[in-house]
Amino acid sequence: MPDGGIVERLDGSHVVLTGVTGFVGEALMHRLLTDVPGVRLTLLVRPKGTTPGTDRIRSLLGKPIFADAVEAAGDVAALMADRIAVLEGDMADVPALPADVDAVVHCAGDVSFNPPVDQAFTTNVTGTRDLLRRIVEVGPDVHYVHVSTAYVAGRRRGAVPEGPVPHDVDLEAELAWGLAQRDRVEHESRNGTALPKARARAEREHGRAGLLTAARATEEKRKEWVKDELVRLGTERARSLGWTDCYTFTKALGERVVETHAAAGDAGHLVSIVRPSIIESALETPHPGWIEGFKMAEPLILAYGRGELPEFPGAADNTVDIVPVDHVVAATVAVLAHPPERGTPAYFHVTSGDRNPFTYNQLYDYTRAYFDEHPFAGGDRGEVRLPDWRFPGTHSVERLLSTSERAHKVADYVIGRAPRSDRSRDLARKLDQQGRRLEFLRRYLDIYREYLTADLRFSDTATMALYDSLGEADRGRFAFDTAVVDWKHYMQEVHCPAVTAPVRQLDEIRRRRKKPDTSLKPVADKPRVAAFFDMDGTLLSSNVVETYLWLRLQGLSPAERAGQLGRVASRLPGLVRTERADRGAFLRSIYREYEGARLEDLEEVVDRVLTTHVLSRLAPAAVRRVREHRKQGHPTVLITGAIRPLTRPLEPLFDHIEAAELDVDDHGVCTGFLSASPLTGESRAAWMEQWAAQHDVDLSVSYAYADSHSDLPLLAAVGRPVAVRPDVPLFRHARRHRWQIVDWASPDAVARSLTPTAGR
Structure with a gap:
């Protein structure tokens, strides 16, 4: 790797990227195409249905954030011909990599906090292992950059250094257990107590429509039970071993696979591990507020703005460790340009909580101030009334939620047997809305409880040492010092406007929408209609x-x-x-x-x-x-x-x-x-x-x-x-x-x- 700035060091490099159809991967691809013109990319992309991976990338490059790179190349076809190759495949069956590859950045992975246990192991452990086997086939000089999460630290408290996570988990035993669970749970779902309960419930609900209708409902319930049970098993096993959930557990085991790869061979391999915390919208690049999909904080912000989050289950002074996606990507590019010593992985936390803490109380204050100034419309009721959070603690919120769930269950039973009328349908609609809110609150509490109550300080010493080693021009172009983030500005001027914009647009469409057109629609090809x-x-x-x-x-x-x-x-x-x-x-x-x-x-x-x-x-x-x-x-x-x-x-x-x-x-x-x-x-x-x-x-x-x-x-x-x-x-x-x-x-x-x- 030559000396000089990031662009010079990466000039002429051939980099394989995974996960480019995801949030971080897309942002990383954008940054490399835009700011590192000498890099050639090979993108590992799986087909989606009948759509080949090449077509998925062609469609991805049509997004506005790639407009400058496409214009500079001439058009999408020219950009792909000049700088992008597509490798069809996925993490379940990684194909052979190009023989001249210099680096691999692995952004793909199951990012759900509550995946089925077999799926989490397949993606985060088996997929990582298979990709590393393909890297070994190329040779020992490939720099492997593994994008993980800071929360592999698990349920510990206090300072978390940039280094290996100490644990003595038997990786092979856990992997074999995790991959075996689907067959076991599928078998149990057909033989255990869950099936008779599901059938009895389905026949009560759908028996009037017919036993086959009830049978289809039973099968749907069985499949739901399988998924829920696989999620439950993964969560329980992860927490029993000291992790918050199956996601962080399997990501930690994936890191152990990466560490084994780093030490393998005569002199070892080049390995860097990047650990971001909670990744949210961009601070500046590709533009302020750029975000793809909903991450961790967005559902909370939107629910609060809708008046549907009456209380918060976390501690007011706990830190919510947020990092803008452009900081994560900039750090990853810098890490890519600075390979470590062979045989010893380099670890980099891309986090904010240690040097620029942002508390849940600040999150509440800034979010409330934003919605006070820019409220959601509440239909005929006027502006939405915002709840007052007092941060009573998770136990109080749990009691309130459990009481509400019991009351909803009773009301649902009654309304489901009420005589038909406009009033009963209106009550059912409102009850269903309330049920969805309660489901959201339950899901949020169950999934995020560990994160909301965590007291972690992720040290980013190595990350800042890398940043300080950069030249002035690189520190400007590839900025990832999270201490400079003004959280009030970020929340009120960048993040909240970005995540609420599509919701406001949808609300406006709904307000303008006329009553549904119930007239008959002619059929173009004139089949016989009855x-x-x-x-x-x-x-x-x-x-x-x-x-x-x-x-x-x-x-x-x-x-x-x-x-x-x-x-x-x-x-x-x-x-x-x-x-x-x-x-x-x-x-x-x-x-x-x-x-x-x-x-x-x-x-x-x-x-x-x-x-x-x-x-x-x-x-x-x-x-x-x-x-x-x-x-x-x-x-x-x-x-x-x-x-x-x-x-x-x-x-x-x-x-x-x-x-x-x-x-x-x-x-x-x-x-x-x-x-x-x-x-x-x-x-x-x-x-x-x-x-x-x-x-x-x-x-x-x-x-x-x-x-x-x-x-x-x-x-x-x-x-x-x-x-x-x-x-x-x-x-x-x-x-x-x-x-x-x-x-x-x-x-x-x-x-x-x-x-x-x-x-x-």
């Missing part, structure tokens, strides 16, 4: 018990009506339980009441008495939608669990009506049974698929309209599902899957009489 409608609760405000009474109370004396109503009322609790468990059994139970009635008499009552009443109960918006479909040539299909006679008033609106058929004897008298199983839940979807195949209909572009969670399979069977005044479970599912939700209300003047002829 529209499927449920009846009760969707087209008209009614239910099976109510429509039964419409028919059966006609012609009865007042005393007989009272007796019939009393008998039905006494059965309601049992009917409700049956309906929640099995919609088909519920319908059969109701239709048993038709035993002894003549089918012709029921049809006559509908034609003579109920037609006007049924039509008056139709939601005008529903009728308009049916007619819109017919105007566009879409076959309209009514699928209902109501008996056939009750659908007679709707025949002019539909091309096909599939309804429950009452079984009759040879004299036309109802037996109390159905002639075929009623279409409910998954049987509706199966019937739709069969009908669509017979009529050359493409369900992927067809419509379905329904109001109940039991109709989930019907709605999921089409490409354009619409939830109509849904019950709470369907409302939640529709919001989660971004289905259209409409409110087709019956006319306000319609009476809810059970005897439509009363008073005539």
Whole structure:
């Protein structure tokens, strides 16, 4: 390596970079392309889906921060031809490196604080080991720069020197254990107690929609349990050995692999380890506030600005060790230009807490001052009200959070069983918002508790010695002395504006957004589109018990009506339980009441008495939608669990009506049974698929309209599902899957009489 400044020392170097699609890697690539023109880069990039690594880099170079480098080269193609090569591969299968490589900077790694344990070991330990094996193939003169984290120090307290982390963990045993956990947990998830619990819960929640729907929900729950269990195992093992989480644990073991590499061979290898603390937005380069994605502090800042973080679980005087990303990158470039002695790794902390401490109380004061001056809009309520933090300690915050979680669980149980109404849906929406806030707070407390309560001082003596050894020009261009950062300026003028800008833009889009366009959308290639409608609760405000009474109370004396109503009322609790468990059994139970009635008499009552009443109960918006479909040539299909006679008033609106058929004897008298199983839940979807195949209909572009969670399979069977005044479970599912939700209300003047002829 020649003497001179950083640019001269790196001139003509061929450097391999990993992790360039991540925050630090992208910033490092930008700095090398912009400020070190003599460096050639080979970028290890994995394909993403069907997108090759080369295309990913081409797209990356289209970002604004690379504009100067692209302009200097002529265009993206010229820049790549002149200075960039792409090596397709990933850390799970590292390909052979170029034979003329001079240095490797390893920025890739699992940066999640709570990764599944096998994933963390694969990325941070196995991937590092495989990359080092490829470096050995090239030769002993490759300078390896390993970007780690200062928090490999673990759960210790006080000063942390720049050197190896002292521990006696058996790396090979822990690696073998970590990699084996997925197979073990997957096996347990299929045999242990988690599966019966998941199935029981799914069948309670989704049984009305069908057992296959419940089975799919069970499998989703099982997969969630596997992921959560792998995270839990990694966290528990890490903390049992003295680390904050699985991320820092596996990063520490990755460093041990790097240290072994440094000492290997006759004279050892060239190894530098860079340990940044909490990396946040740029102070100056590529521009003030530049950041990609959310890091550690952003969720906290945004939640506070939204008024959703009522208290803070850390100590007011503890240090939050933040470092701007451009300082991390500048230090890494300087380290790259100054290889250490062979066989002994050089360690560099890129941190701020030892010489320029920034406390959580300052973070609160500066963040609050920023939002006092630039508040988020609170919708109709005006500006968001900011919480007052008193820093009561983690135990007090934990108690408050646990109490809130218990209250939310009770409220969620109640609202999930409440009668459908606009109010219950609004309460469900607000409850879901509160639930997301509580989940955020729980996740933040569980993941960051160790960091929020840590009392660490990372010494950066070696880093500052490197900085002081640079010439004046390099200290200006590649600045990484964190003591110069003015935290008030950084938070109020740089960081907070940067992290809130995209949120403010999204809020503005939402404010300007008109009501959702619910009109029918023409299909360009003209496939055959159909529209499927449920009846009760969707087209008209009614239910099976109510429509039964419409028919059966006609012609009865007042005393007989009272007796019939009393008998039905006494059965309601049992009917409700049956309906929640099995919609088909519920319908059969109701239709048993038709035993002894003549089918012709029921049809006559509908034609003579109920037609006007049924039509008056139709939601005008529903009728308009049916007619819109017919105007566009879409076959309209009514699928209902109501008996056939009750659908007679709707025949002019539909091309096909599939309804429950009452079984009759040879004299036309109802037996109390159905002639075929009623279409409910998954049987509706199966019937739709069969009908669509017979009529050359493409369900992927067809419509379905329904109001109940039991109709989930019907709605999921089409490409354009619409939830109509849904019950709470369907409302939640529709919001989660971004289905259209409409409110087709019956006319306000319609009476809810059970005897439509009363008073005539």
